[in-house]
Amino acid sequence: MAVPRIPVRIARPAGLLSAAHRAWLRHPRWSLAVKGALAASLAWFVALIAPAPFSEYPYYAPLGAVLATTSTVVRSVRDSLQSVAAVLVGAVIARTVGLLPLPGLLELAVVVGIAILCVGWRIFGDMGSWTVMSAIFVLIIGSTDGLDYIGSYTGLIVVGASIGIGINLLLPPLPLTPSELALGRLRHGVAEQAEVLANWLEDEGPLDPDEWEQRRQQLFPIVESARAAVAQAREASRANVRVRYKRNGYWMASLMRRAGALSTAAEVVDEVVRLLVEWERHGRDDVALGKDLRPEFAGTLRAFACAVRAAETEDVGDDTAADAVGKEAADAVARLDRALEQLRAAVRAAQHSSQYDYFVAGALAVALGRGADALRA
Structure with a gap:
């Protein structure tokens, strides 16, 4: 339910x-x-x-x-x-x-x-x-x-x-606010890395493996910090009378839901960067995207970053503001869905008109689709 x-x-x-x-x-x-x-x-x-x-x-x-x-x-x-x-x-x-x-x-x-x-x-x-x-x-x-x-x-x-x-x-502890702050840092870090990657693909083309492997690892501490904060909040909620208050109970459930979505989004960005470091770099003939698919994939990455930034937050004021935030998040995911459909169509067209199979490009589209499903939940 x-x-x-x-x-x-x-x-x-x-x-x-x-x-x-x-x-x-x-x-x-x-x-x-x-x-x-x-x-x-x-x-x-x-x-x-x-x-x-x-x-x-x-x-x-x-x-x-x-x-x-x-x-x-x-x-x-x-x-x-x-x-x-x-x-x-x-x-x-x-x-x-x-x-x-x-x-x-x-x-x-x-x-x-x-x-x-x-x-x-x-x-x-x-x-x-x-x-x-x-x-x-x-x-x-x-x-x-x-x-x-x-x-x-x-x-x-x-x-x-x-x-x-x-x-x-x-007086049981219930550290929901620190968990929210950790999730905010994770949301910003995931969205920023997706946006920087999109700009790189459009402006620079193939990735520099050393630089992007370092960028990929820079996100790890943020992910671990968010997971630790959420785990602490989850443990603190056990045998905690404060969770019985309706507001805290709903807040806790919302926190867990959004933590799962952002954790999946971080995994998706990590997988995308890892695949591109291996398959979209200088020196490879069978690149994942190539110059024809890079712009399309960059646009989809930006749509993904926008959906991550628009993910629901807890401090939304009143019912009207909550509805507005929810609508903004739903609209961002809908734009991501449309961008994904265009990307899939571009991958199919590239497969038909080229000697390359573009399997990695398809895997990248599947990864972003998993992220869209997590943000939609």
């Missing part, structure tokens, strides 16, 4: 408050810092009023709290469980090695060595480094207090993490 498209507009107060609000939405790390500070403070207070021996080591509670508030809701729970498991394993390593009659320096080396071997265990995920930290703390600080220290250390980490998870559940 198609996702209803409604305009999504961020509420913007006036003046300085408006600028602060936009900056806050553009930098989700700021909200993470505030939540981390709040969680750490609450965890410290709880640890101070806890009975002994917990109150003797209150500084471990903020560690667990900060860990649980620096990521999404689902990841904070997973990271907390993994870190507690790593802490326990590190403590067991330190206490077990401590039972052996080893001199201090050798004892430390053995503990650290075994703990480092455990860091890569899949069960710990990204929290494996806590194994080493826990082992060293228990070996050095907890050597005199034994099980009291281990219990306090682990228990305070759990308490702090629980506080952090609770705050994350009440």
Whole structure:
């Protein structure tokens, strides 16, 4: 079932408050810092009023709290469980090695060595480094207090993490605005590369392989950045009460739809450049396009770039503006369809009037057609 498209507009107060609000939405790390500070403070207070021996080591509670508030809701729970498991394993390593009659320096080396071997265990995920930290703390600080220290250390980490998870559940992150900005950079990068390629084909003819391979690779970081931002937003939406609000829910669905379309558009441009670098360059007799098809293909590339630039954006104001944006995007795709039909006809005509088969030219048309289908969805 198609996702209803409604305009999504961020509420913007006036003046300085408006600028602060936009900056806050553009930098989700700021909200993470505030939540981390709040969680750490609450965890410290709880640890101070806890009975002994917990109150003797209150500084471990903020560690667990900060860990649980620096990521999404689902990841904070997973990271907390993994870190507690790593802490326990590190403590067991330190206490077990401590039972052996080893001199201090050798004892430390053995503990650290075994703990480092455990860091890569899949069960710990990204929290494996806590194994080493826990082992060293228990070996050095907890050597005199034994099980009291281990219990306090682990228990305070759990308490702090629980506080952090609770705050994350009440104020869950949902970084939609940074994802929109990343998609905007991707949209601009894909369209710009298509336009520059079209100009090159008309003005310069065959491609310079070294230059265009470098141009092709320059788009990779933009694509990866957009995919990472969208993946973070997708993960943040899980177990997130903010997605239940109709506006955020529609915005999230729209974000996923447009991310898929732009990702396909980027793949199409990459494939086009890759094929042209190989088949439309100096030194080849059986070029992909030749001087007869280059202008037609360049025009289709420009139509593709226009369709990418006209792809729907989230901040469209009211219903009237949303309809206008949707119509502009549909018109751009319709122009791309017409350009593709002309390109296909030109390829067929070239095949009939030449000794070359122009298979690569047909593949280029198919690639752009895939891009048009993605932008139409």
